[in-house]
Amino acid sequence: MRPDGSNRHRIFRTSQNAKRPTLSPDGRWIAFDGAPPGKPALSDFDIQVVRVDGGARRTLAESRATEIDAQWSPNGARLSFSREPSPADWHRSWIWTVRLDGSAVRRLGRGQFARWSPDGRRLVLDAPAKGSEGDLALVNADGTGRRRLAATPELEQAAGWSPDGTRILFTRYDLAGGSDVYVMDVDGTHVRRLTRSAARDEAAGWSPDGSKILFTSERTGHPQVFVMNADSSRQRNISRNRFDDEATSWR
Numbered sequence: 001m002r003p004d005g006s007n008r009h010r011i012f013r014t015s016q017n018a019k020r021p022t023l024s025p026d027g028r029w030i031a032f033d034g035a036p037p038g039k040p041a042l043s044d045f046d047i048q049v050v051r052v053d054g055g056a057r058r059t060l061a062e063s064r065a066t067e068i069d070a071q072w073s074p075n076g077a078r079l080s081f082s083r084e085p086s087p088a089d090w091h092r093s094w095i096w097t098v099r100l101d102g103s104a105v106r107r108l109g110r111g112q113f114a115r116w117s118p119d120g121r122r123l124v125l126d127a128p129a130k131g132s133e134g135d136l137a138l139v140n141a142d143g144t145g146r147r148r149l150a151a152t153p154e155l156e157q158a159a160g161w162s163p164d165g166t167r168i169l170f171t172r173y174d175l176a177g178g179s180d181v182y183v184m185d186v187d188g189t190h191v192r193r194l195t196r197s198a199a200r201d202e203a204a205g206w207s208p209d210g211s212k213i214l215f216t217s218e219r220t221g222h223p224q225v226f227v228m229n230a231d232s233s234r235q236r237n238i239s240r241n242r243f244d245d246e247a248t249s250w251r
Helices: none
Strands: 019-023 029-034 046-051 058-061 066-072 078-084 094-099 106-110 112-116 122-129 132-140 155-161 167-173 179-185 201-206 212-217 224-229
Touching (some): 019 066, 066 112
Parallel strands (some): 132 155
């Protein structure tokens, strides 16, 4: 759909689960995770791609483990994803990358929900650490140079880099079960809370020009897609329906 909530249309229909869709930088492909054809819904999660016209679906990464959260590198040449052992246990998740043709599968390191920097040279991810369910860390695209950004008892999950590469958008899950949207500088300083609703708010991504932020909120009683200005002002629901909608990315 468009940023104002108009022009909503379905791209791909399947009897299997199809979750966490992300649009390729060139706008031609959508990556997602779900059970491939021939398997019951929710019985497996593999990394798949499909053209924006709904055709040419294929599986890029599959195993007996759980593969989720495909994310495109800025040039569209590779995708990162999280691989967890089966039955799924995110505490033992690893970040992998794969080419669009399914070749050159590479393991980068421990963690989940990795997000590429705008220049494609680094990724931010979260991983369990001493005293925390999951802290944010930076790693080079080849898996080297890992550096911890945050050290809190709460779980933090990265959502994306600002277009200029200076800030990181993330969700912090508090120990009481709530969550809010936060932003920090790329060196881990100047952490700022952007949402303060009584419901769960989860970050999704930046607009291409960096002026707005996409997120999911349950403040209406069920998940809906929201957008706000980058300074946290003018938070508004762009789903406005009775369905459960989750924000994923902005292109």
